[in-house]
Amino acid sequence: MQPKYxxxxxxxxxxxxxxxxxxxxHCVFSLGFMGHSSYPGPCVxxxxxxxxxxxxxxxxDQGECRCLDHCKPHYKPVCGSDGKLYQNHCELHxxxxxxxxxxxxxxxxxxxxxxxxxxxxxxxxLKTKILDLHDKRYLGAAGHGAHKDSMAAKKQLVDLMxxxxxxxxxxxxxxxxxxxxxxxxxxxxxxxxxxxxxxLKYNDINNDEHLTKEEFYTAFDVYxxxxxxxxxxxxxxxxxxxxxxxxxxxxxxxxxxILWKRNNQYLNPLNLEDLNDFGDDxxxxxxxxxxxxxxxxxxxxxxxDKLFQTHILHVNGKKVISTVPSL
Numbered sequence: 001m002q003p004k005y006x007x008x009x010x011x012x013x014x015x016x017x018x019x020x021x022x023x024x025x026h027c028v029f030s031l032g033f034m035g036h037s038s039y040p041g042p043c044v045x046x047x048x049x050x051x052x053x054x055x056x057x058x059x060x061d062q063g064e065c066r067c068l069d070h071c072k073p074h075y076k077p078v079c080g081s082d083g084k085l086y087q088n089h090c091e092l093h094x095x096x097x098x099x100x101x102x103x104x105x106x107x108x109x110x111x112x113x114x115x116x117x118x119x120x121x122x123x124x125x126l127k128t129k130i131l132d133l134h135d136k137r138y139l140g141a142a143g144h145g146a147h148k149d150s151m152a153a154k155k156q157l158v159d160l161m162x163x164x165x166x167x168x169x170x171x172x173x174x175x176x177x178x179x180x181x182x183x184x185x186x187x188x189x190x191x192x193x194x195x196x197x198x199x200l201k202y203n204d205i206n207n208d209e210h211l212t213k214e215e216f217y218t219a220f221d222v223y224x225x226x227x228x229x230x231x232x233x234x235x236x237x238x239x240x241x242x243x244x245x246x247x248x249x250x251x252x253x254x255x256x257x258i259l260w261k262r263n264n265q266y267l268n269p270l271n272l273e274d275l276n277d278f279g280d281d282x283x284x285x286x287x288x289x290x291x292x293x294x295x296x297x298x299x300x301x302x303x304x305d306k307l308f309q310t311h312i313l314h315v316n317g318k319k320v321i322s323t324v325p326s327l
Contacts, residue, residue, distance in 0.1 A: 131154075
């Protein structure tokens with residue numbers, strides 16, 4: 001009794017080559033089932049399109065196209081025309097099949113942070129986590145944690161991160177490169193709603209969907225601040241009733257706002273009539289000096305209180321000149 005089906009080998013020539021006048025055909029073969037009619041299996045030549053595959057209906061012995069049950073795990077996110085973010089192309093096409101309407105790939109990155117629940121505090125925590133992760137993973141034990149106290153060490157770390165993030169070495173970081181970092185470093189959403197895509201949300205200043213190195217510096221609060229040693233302490237002497245201006249000597253590109261302290265209390269938010277800061281340079285202006293103003297003041301850039309300048313204000317009393325009438 002002959003079996004109903006027999007196993008056959010289907011050969012297919014994928015390319016040819018000519019060697020010394022002889023034509024060689026490079027072939028691949030696959031196993032299939034054929035009945036007495038020598039007809040290939042119902043799914044052998046049936047193409048179902050993206051997001052679908054052929055499944056044999058055992059009642060009719062015909063091949064039917066059905067939506068994929070699942071996709072292979074692969075993180076390369078893409079935006080769909082429905083405004084949603086998909087883990088990869090396969091997931092997008094599978095969703096298109098399941099919903100019964102076409103979803104195309106959009107090349108805009110808007111959906112990476114559309115309806116994003118990432119809050120600013122969570123975003124700051126994420127950046128701290130990223131810095132600590134790269135510090136631990138790529139810097140030696142001798143430099144571990146130095147970025148928390150040294151701006152030079154922080155710049156070195158952020159430079160290293162930018163180099164790793166900028167996969168194609170064009171001096172810009174885009175969403176595709178961020179997705180690769182998320183995949184390689186295992187940085188998908190965990191506790192918070194923030195991801196590296198939020199770098200584009202918060203720090204892409206010109207909205208060109210790319211991060212420059214300057215924007216990357218801003219994102220991770222890298223400021224190249226400077227205070228010469230000879231200016232770490234400044235002494236000012238004024239007379240009662242005069243006005244006084246104390247200028248903070250801390251300089252640097254994109255320097256944060258200057259904050260002033262006296263007796264461990266910040267003066268900027270107090271809105272005092274006799275004390276106020278003015279101008280872009282963050283100088284402290286005392287309208288009318290009295291002896292109560294004498295003492296020590298300190299200034300530092302917002303967020304960088306370990307680099308500070310001390311101002312010592314001396315106040316002299318008014319000289320009283322008395323005249324004695326001559327006899």
